[in-house]
Amino acid sequence: MDLLTPGSGLIIWQLFIFVLLVLLLGKLAWKPILASLKEREESIQQALDSAESAKKEMASLKADNEILLRETREERDKILRDARTAANRIHDEAQVDAKKNADRMIEDAKSIIQTERNAALRDVKEQVAMFSIEIAEKLIKKNLSDDKTQKELANTFIKDLKLN
Amino acid sequence: MNKPFFVSRTSFLALFLIILTGVFTPVFGSDEAGQKESEPVNISEVILHHVMDDHQWHFADWLVLPLPIIVYTEEKGLDIFMSSKFYDHHKEVEYNGYKLEHNHITLVESGKAVFDLSITKNVLMLLITSGLLLFVFGSAAKSAKANKGKAPKGMQSFFEPIILFVRDEIVKPNINSHHVDRFLPYMLTLFFFILFGNLLGLLPGAGNLTGNIAVTMTLAVLTFLITNFNGKKAYWGHIFWTPGVPLPLRIVILPVEIIGMFTKPFSLMIRLFVAITAGHIVLLALICLTFIFGSLIVGFGSSIIVLFINLIELLVAGIQAYVFTMFSSMYIGMAVEEGHDH
Numbered sequence: 001m002d003l004l005t006p007g008s009g010l011i012i013w014q015l016f017i018f019v020l021l022v023l024l025l026g027k028l029a030w031k032p033i034l035a036s037l038k039e040r041e042e043s044i045q046q047a048l049d050s051a052e053s054a055k056k057e058m059a060s061l062k063a064d065n066e067i068l069l070r071e072t073r074e075e076r077d078k079i080l081r082d083a084r085t086a087a088n089r090i091h092d093e094a095q096v097d098a099k100k101n102a103d104r105m106i107e108d109a110k111s112i113i114q115t116e117r118n119a120a121l122r123d124v125k126e127q128v129a130m131f132s133i134e135i136a137e138k139l140i141k142k143n144l145s146d147d148k149t150q151k152e153l154a155n156t157f158i159k160d161l162k163l164n
Numbered sequence: 165m166n167k168p169f170f171v172s173r174t175s176f177l178a179l180f181l182i183i184l185t186g187v188f189t190p191v192f193g194s195d196e197a198g199q200k201e202s203e204p205v206n207i208s209e210v211i212l213h214h215v216m217d218d219h220q221w222h223f224a225d226w227l228v229l230p231l232p233i234i235v236y237t238e239e240k241g242l243d244i245f246m247s248s249k250f251y252d253h254h255k256e257v258e259y260n261g262y263k264l265e266h267n268h269i270t271l272v273e274s275g276k277a278v279f280d281l282s283i284t285k286n287v288l289m290l291l292i293t294s295g296l297l298l299f300v301f302g303s304a305a306k307s308a309k310a311n312k313g314k315a316p317k318g319m320q321s322f323f324e325p326i327i328l329f330v331r332d333e334i335v336k337p338n339i340n341s342h343h344v345d346r347f348l349p350y351m352l353t354l355f356f357f358i359l360f361g362n363l364l365g366l367l368p369g370a371g372n373l374t375g376n377i378a379v380t381m382t383l384a385v386l387t388f389l390i391t392n393f394n395g396k397k398a399y400w401g402h403i404f405w406t407p408g409v410p411l412p413l414r415i416v417i418l419p420v421e422i423i424g425m426f427t428k429p430f431s432l433m434i435r436l437f438v439a440i441t442a443g444h445i446v447l448l449a450l451i452c453l454t455f456i457f458g459s460l461i462v463g464f465g466s467s468i469i470v471l472f473i474n475l476i477e478l479l480v481a482g483i484q485a486y487v488f489t490m491f492s493s494m495y496i497g498m499a500v501e502e503g504h505d506h
Contacts, residue, residue, distance in 0.1 A: 002212075002216060002266065002267065003212060003215065003216055003377070003441070004377060005377070006376075006377045006378035006381050007217060007280070007284075007376075007378050008279070008280065008378075009234075009279075009280040009281045009282055009284065009287070010217060010284065010286055010287060010290075010376060010378035010379065011378045011381065011382050012281060013281070013283075013287045013290060014290060014378060014379050014382040014383075015382050015386075017290055017291065017294055018294075018353075018357065018382065018383070018386070019386075020294075021294045021297060021298070021353055021357065022349060022350055022353045024298060025297060025298065025301055025349065025352070025353050026349035026350075026353070028298070028301070028302050028305055029298075029301035029302055029304065029305040030301075030305075030327075030348065030349045030352050030353075031305075031349075032305040032308050032309050033301070033304060033305050033308045033320070033323075033324070033327060034327070034331070034348065035308075036308040036309070036311075036312060037324065037327070037328065037331075039312070039313070040313075043313065
C-alpha cells in the first residue's frame with residue numbers, strides 16, 4: 001500500500017533538510033535562546049541569593065544594634081549612677097569643707113577680736129592710768145600745796161590701808 | 165505588561181482560526197464533490213488522496229499548484245520540469261517519455277521506476293515548516309540577543325516557556341545532565357519540527373507532512389543513529405551481555421535486546437505516522453459523510469463534530485511532538501548513561 005511505503009525522494013529531502021535545520025537552528029536559535037535563558041536563570045538565582053544574604057545581614061545587623069543599644073543603655077545608666085554618687089560626694093565634701101572653713105574663720109575672727117579687744121583694753125587702761133596720773137598729778141600739785149591737805153591725804157591712805 | 169497580552173491574544177486568534185477551519189473545511193471539499201454529482205464518490209480514494217503525498221498541490225479543482233518534478237534515470241539522466249506537464253485538463257498524460265501513474269513516475273518505454281527527487285507537496289510542506297521554524301526561532305533568538313538581561317518580548321516570550329518545557333520536562337529527566345547540552349539542539353528541533361508540522365498539517369489544504377511515513381521514518385532513524393553512535397559501554401554491555409541475569413538466560417535475551425534496538429525507532433516511526441494520519445482520516449471521513457448522505461443537515465452535524473475532532477487533533481499535535489521527543493531523549497539517555505550496578 002502506497003500509504004505505508006516511504007518515498008525515497010521524500011526521505012532524502014527530509015534527511016537533508018532536517019539535518020540542515022538542526023544545524024541552522026542550533027547555531028542561530030537554540031544557542032542564543034538557551035544562553036539567554038541560562039543567563040536569566042542565573043541572574044534570578046543571584047538576585048534571590050543576594051536578597052537572602054541581605055536579609056540575613058539585616059537580621060544580624062539588627063541583633064548587633066540591639067546588643068549595642070543595650071550596652072549603651074547600661075553604660076549610660078552606669079555613668080549616670082557614677083555621676084550622681086560623685087556629685088553627692090563632692091556636695092558632701094564641699095559642705096564639710098565649707099563648714100570647716102566657716103568654723104575656722106569664725107574661730108580666727110573670734111581670736112582676733114579677743115586680741116584686739118585685749119589690746120584696746122590695755123590701751124584704755126594705759127590711757128586711763130595716764131589720765132589718772134595726770135589728774136592725780138594735777139590734784140596732788142594743787143592739793144599738796146599746803147601741809148594740812150598733805151596730812152589729810154596721808155591719813156586717808158592710811159585709812160584705806162587699814163581697810164584693805 | 166502589554167506585550168505578552170498581545171501575544172496571547174494573537175495566539176488565541178490563531179487557535180480560533182484553526183477551529184474555524186474545521187467548520188469551513190467542508191466548503192473546500194464541496195468543490196470536488198460538486199462535479200462528480202452523477203457518479204458515486206469514491207470516499208477512500210478521496211481520503212487517501214488527501215493524506216498522501218502528491219506531485220502537485222491540489223487545493224480545489226480550479227486551484228492547482230504545479231510543483232517541480234526532479235527525476236533521475238540512468239538512461240535519460242537528470243530531468244527537471246513542472247508537474248503541470250503531466251496534466252491536460254485534469255487528465256493524466258505522458259510527458260517526455262515519463263508517465264505519472266498513482267503518484268509514481270515511470271519511464272514509458274521500459275516501465276522502469278525513476279529515481280524521484282521531485283519537490284512534492286510534502287517536500288514543499290517540509291520547506292514551509294522549516295522556513296517557519298527558522299523565521300520564528302530566528303526572530304526569537306534575535307529578540308533574546310536584543311533583550312539581554314531584560315524581560316522577554318513578543319515571539320520570545322511565547323516560545324520560551326515551551327523551550328523550557330522541552331528542556332526541563334522532556335530532556336533533563338531522561339538524559340544525564342552532562343550530556344543535556346549536547347542533545348538539546350536536536351531535541352528542540354525535533355519537538356518544534358513535529359509540533360509545527362502537525363499544526364500546519366491541520367490547516368485546510370495543507371499536506372500531511374508529519375503523518376507521512378517517510379518523514380517519521382527519517383526522524384526515527386536519526387534518533388536511532390544518535391542513540392547507537394553515542395552508546396556507552398554500559399549500553400552495549402546491557403545489549404550483548406545483560407548484567408544481573410543467569411548465564412543461559414543471557415543467550416536468550418541477546419536476540420531480544422538486539423530486536424529491541426530496532427523496535428524502539430520502529431515504534432517512534434509508527435506512532436507518529438499513525439496518530440497524525442489517523443486523525444486526518446477521521447476528519448476527512450466525517451467531512452465525507454456529507455457527500456455520502458448528500459444532505460445539508462448531515463453536513464452541518466458533521467461539521468460540528470469535525471470542529472471538536474479538530475480540537476482533539478490540536479491536542480494530539482502537541483502530545484505526539486511531546487511523546488516523540490520524550491522517547492527519543494529516553495533512548496538517547498539510556499545509551500549515554502554511564503555504567504552503574506543494577
